[in-house]
Amino acid sequence: MIISVANQKGGVGKTTTVINLSTYLAREGRRVLVIDADPQANATSGLGIDKHKVAKSTYDLIINETPLKDTLINTDIDNLQIVPSHIDLVAADLELVSFISRETRLREPLKDESNNFDFIFIDCPPSLSLLAINSMVAGDRILVPIQCEYYALEGVGQLLNTVKRIKKYLNPAIEIWRVLLTMYNHRTSLSRQVAEEVKSYFPGRVFSSIIPRSVRLSEAPSFGKPIAYYAPESKGAIAYQQLAREVINLE
Amino acid sequence: MIISVANQKGGVGKTTTVINLSTYLAREGRRVLVIDADPQANATSGLGIDKHKVAKSTYDLIINETPLKDTLINTDIDNLQIVPSHIDLVAADLELVSFISRETRLREPLKDESNNFDFIFIDCPPSLSLLAINSMVAGDRILVPIQCEYYALEGVGQLLNTVKRIKKYLNPAIEIWRVLLTMYNHRTSLSRQVAEEVKSYFPGRVFSSIIPRSVRLSEAPSFGKPIAYYAPESKGAIAYQQLAREVINLE
Ligand SMILES: Nc1ncnc2c1ncn2[C@@H]1O[C@H](COP(=O)(O)OP(=O)(O)OP(=O)(O)O)[C@@H](O)[C@H]1O
Ligand SMILES: Nc1ncnc2c1ncn2[C@@H]1O[C@H](COP(=O)(O)OP(=O)(O)OP(=O)(O)O)[C@@H](O)[C@H]1O
Numbered sequence: 437m438i439i440s441v442a443n444q445k446g447g448v449g450k451t452t453t454v455i456n457l458s459t460y461l462a463r464e465g466r467r468v469l470v471i472d473a474d475p476q477a478n479a480t481s482g483l484g485i486d487k488h489k490v491a492k493s494t495y496d497l498i499i500n501e502t503p504l505k506d507t508l509i510n511t512d513i514d515n516l517q518i519v520p521s522h523i524d525l526v527a528a529d530l531e532l533v534s535f536i537s538r539e540t541r542l543r544e545p546l547k548d549e550s551n552n553f554d555f556i557f558i559d560c561p562p563s564l565s566l567l568a569i570n571s572m573v574a575g576d577r578i579l580v581p582i583q584c585e586y587y588a589l590e591g592v593g594q595l596l597n598t599v600k601r602i603k604k605y606l607n608p609a610i611e612i613w614r615v616l617l618t619m620y621n622h623r624t625s626l627s628r629q630v631a632e633e634v635k636s637y638f639p640g641r642v643f644s645s646i647i648p649r650s651v652r653l654s655e656a657p658s659f660g661k662p663i664a665y666y667a668p669e670s671k672g673a674i675a676y677q678q679l680a681r682e683v684i685n686l687e
Numbered sequence: 688m689i690i691s692v693a694n695q696k697g698g699v700g701k702t703t704t705v706i707n708l709s710t711y712l713a714r715e716g717r718r719v720l721v722i723d724a725d726p727q728a729n730a731t732s733g734l735g736i737d738k739h740k741v742a743k744s745t746y747d748l749i750i751n752e753t754p755l756k757d758t759l760i761n762t763d764i765d766n767l768q769i770v771p772s773h774i775d776l777v778a779a780d781l782e783l784v785s786f787i788s789r790e791t792r793l794r795e796p797l798k799d800e801s802n803n804f805d806f807i808f809i810d811c812p813p814s815l816s817l818l819a820i821n822s823m824v825a826g827d828r829i830l831v832p833i834q835c836e837y838y839a840l841e842g843v844g845q846l847l848n849t850v851k852r853i854k855k856y857l858n859p860a861i862e863i864w865r866v867l868l869t870m871y872n873h874r875t876s877l878s879r880q881v882a883e884e885v886k887s888y889f890p891g892r893v894f895s896s897i898i899p900r901s902v903r904l905s906e907a908p909s910f911g912k913p914i915a916y917y918a919p920e921s922k923g924a925i926a927y928q929q930l931a932r933e934v935i936n937l938e
């Protein structure tokens with residue numbers, strides 16, 4: 437199962453979801469691969485890897501056609517590997533423009549990996565650029581984190597338009613698989629309103645696990661650790677653990 | 688003074704800063720223009736404008752060379768006008784690739800406007816794409832909002848690299864003017880640590896006004912109003928008002 441975690445709105449919890457959901461699935465014995473397709477390399481550092489010391493990266497996978505097995509590395513977590521990002525990825529959008537089949541460069545190397553991994557998560561950049569399109573085309577389903585705030589709700593229409601176009605021209609199998617509500621603040625009516633609107637927009641496709649706003653989640657990356665290893669009893673950790681169980685039940 | 692509000696990290700408060708800083712400057716009698724250069728059009732809707740009903744937009748300014756005076760519209764706030772964004776802007780990155788002087792398309796129409804506006808703020812998208820580069824090249828100074836969290840700090844190096852390249856090849860006058868600390872949570876040591884690191888990274892260039900995390904700020908956009916008109920006594924409003932005074936003192 438290749439899952440692109442995408443939303444062009446910035447700061448909605450894409451990277452936090454990729455890191456923590458994949459960690460809890462790996463702890464449940466699933467073999468998981470993370471692809472960091474964001475030039476910011478936050479998923480790479482959030483899993484404790486120094487992006488400056490990386491030999492091969494997602495850049496090599498997409499631009500140099502380096503085989504997947506030569507780009508992936510281990511993390512500190514059993515069953516969890518990553519193709520790290522690298523600063524060179526900033527240039528990928530422009531470089532891709534003149535490539536043949538420029539939108540499917542990431543899909544090719546991932547196509548035959550279902551024997552090796554139970555889950556592949558792609559952390560997408562906050563845009564609808566060629567790199568972001570590549571990341572969405574490579575997945576067979578899209579998980580959309582939506583922060584429980586107004587602007588994040590506003591951007592959903594644009595994302596749906598883009599997915600429709602990808603489905604029509606590039607990957608007929610693609611679909612918005614599930615929506616995840618993030619940074620939910622139970623003390624505000626804004627969170628409740630956004631959550632209601634999202635549920636009415638995506639009936640039956642919103643995870644019942646809701647990720648609360650939790651300081652521990654924003655502290656964990658500064659230690660290069662997923663929440664399961666930084667603050668396993670925190671409400672953010674419990675919510676991502678519940679989410680992993682929900683995903684396993686959907687397998 | 689043309690100020691690009693930029694940071695490729697998503698969700699750090701770029702749009703919130705553009706909307707609220709420009710509103711308080713306009714209330715102090717300064718003539719202000721906002722350029723919404725983000726395809727998400729959050730600055731447009733945050734100032735109460737329906738992006739679907741917009742006749743001309745930043746897209747026309749950059750791609751169709753429509754004169755500035757034919758693209759800007761009034762907001763509900765005296766002294767504050769905006770060039771709104773539009774969904775077409777999503778395609779601008781790809782369209783720009785083959786244009787002559789593709790990086791300076793936004794700078795041209797803004798060059799001779801210092802008689803008409805005291806401040807022009809450009810709300811940049813969360814990326815380092817051609818559209819984001821255009822937005823940075825168009826400014827004569829860059830204001831960098833940095834959320835007081837780990838990932839936002841991590842991305843500063845990449846932004847500095849890009850600004851160096853812009854300065855060398857496209858706009859020798861460009862500089863990182865000031866850094867603004869946003870979403871500061873006084874209850875966490877993470878915010879204090881990030882603030883300390885940012886101050887040591889940019890000695891003398893961090894605004895003394897610090898924007899606290901405040902629910903009122905995230906509620907205001909759902910009413911299409913700046914904080915000054917939604918919750919003028921809130922701590923977020925007071926912080927942005929202080930920031931406007933600080934900016935006026937630097938004029
Ligand atoms: N549930 C949460 N509670 C509190 N903070 C959170 C939560 N989820 C994420 N964060 C923090 O909010 C910020 C944004 O999250 P994150 O970087 O995961 O979003 P993103 O969508 O990947 O951003 P980008 O668009 O830049 O890639 C980060 O500093 C992160 O640590
Ligand atoms: N000081 C604050 N306190 C609480 N919420 C805030 C604050 N500043 C901004 N927000 C909220 O956080 C979210 C991100 O802010 P905003 O959209 O302004 O960031 P941005 O950098 O423009 O994002 P993008 O990278 O997507 O353009 C929004 O929902 C906004 O309402």
Ligand SMILES: [Mg+2]
Nearest residue numbers: 450451474478
């Ligand atoms: Mg991210």
Ligand SMILES: [Mg+2]
Nearest residue numbers: 701702725729
């Ligand atoms: Mg914005």
